[in-house]
Amino acid sequence: MTPKEYDVALEAVLPQEYIGQILNRTYKNFLDEVKKIHCCLMELGAIDVIIPHYVIAIYYYYRSTTLREAALRCDLEDLYYSCICDPSDASIIVPSYVPEDDTPFIHRFLCQNDAKVAFDAVGTFINSYIKAVKDRNPKAYIGRVPIKAKFPYRGKFTISCRLSRFFDKEKNKHYFYVHEITDDDSPIGFSKFTTFFKEKR
Numbered sequence: 001m002t003p004k005e006y007d008v009a010l011e012a013v014l015p016q017e018y019i020g021q022i023l024n025r026t027y028k029n030f031l032d033e034v035k036k037i038h039c040c041l042m043e044l045g046a047i048d049v050i051i052p053h054y055v056i057a058i059y060y061y062y063r064s065t066t067l068r069e070a071a072l073r074c075d076l077e078d079l080y081y082s083c084i085c086d087p088s089d090a091s092i093i094v095p096s097y098v099p100e101d102d103t104p105f106i107h108r109f110l111c112q113n114d115a116k117v118a119f120d121a122v123g124t125f126i127n128s129y130i131k132a133v134k135d136r137n138p139k140a141y142i143g144r145v146p147i148k149a150k151f152p153y154r155g156k157f158t159i160s161c162r163l164s165r166f167f168d169k170e171k172n173k174h175y176f177y178v179h180e181i182t183d184d185d186s187p188i189g190f191s192k193f194t195t196f197f198k199e200k201r
Contacts, residue, residue: 005042006150011035013050014175018166022177038148047174051181055161057149059181061122064099067106074123076109081198085111090190096197103195104188108152112189115152122149157186 010019019035040056042049062068070076079102083092092107109119125148133140160183166175 006040007053007148008039008041009035010037010039010050010052013039013041013048014166014177015168018175018177021166022164033144036146038146046172047176049176049178051161051178053149054147055178055181056151057122057147059184060105060152061119061149063105064102066098067102071119072123072126074120074127076106076119079106080110083107083110085189087190089192089194091194091196093196093198096199098197100195100197104193107193108189112152114154115189118150118152122147151186153186155187157184159184 016031016035019031023030023034038053040051040053042051057071061071066079070079079094079098081093081095084090085107090107090111092103092110094103094106098106108115110116126145129145130142133142159181161178162180162182164177164179166177167173168175
């Protein structure tokens with residue numbers, strides 16, 4: 001994906017009437033915020049596939065409270081003791097409080113360069129946004145922050161997702177708006193993986 005396709009505002013790629021259908025009853029209350037959401041756009045002929053950055057963040061970087069907090073800190077140090085990046089026999093040693101389902105993703109962020117850069121960028125953007133707001137107004141209350149997130153793998157892969165479909169008759173164009181990624185087949189970086197848990201002393 002090109003940089004332009006990777007970061008577009010929702011209002012630039014989805015007509016307002018369809019944004020309203022996504023919001024339903026909250027249409028008027030949240031339209032101004034929602035139409036500014038950062039999205040990825042994949043143009044597949046007469047079909048535009050729209051994937052909001054928050055959807056990417058939730059699936060890859062915010063899988064649990066533990067991983068989300070680490071992403072916001074841009075720091076995985078509290079989530080592992082050591083790891084082996086050998087694809088044929090990868091392993092990681094983690095504290096007992098780390099969810100086992102998170103460990104393949106933590107390993108990916110430690111051992112794959114593209115994934116590491118993408119992981120750091122999630123928290124860096126949010127922290128920079130908060131700092132910019134506070135610099136302008138130290139007393140400002142920040143209730144919501146925008147999210148920017150990239151896929152941790154740059155090659156081709158497929159995702160399974162939950163989405164809404166819209167059809168614009170005048171433009172003869174379909175819009176697929178992704179609400180949730182439920183699975184993907186991007187290379188995780190190993191063929192064998194073992195997780196070891198260690199009690200924190």
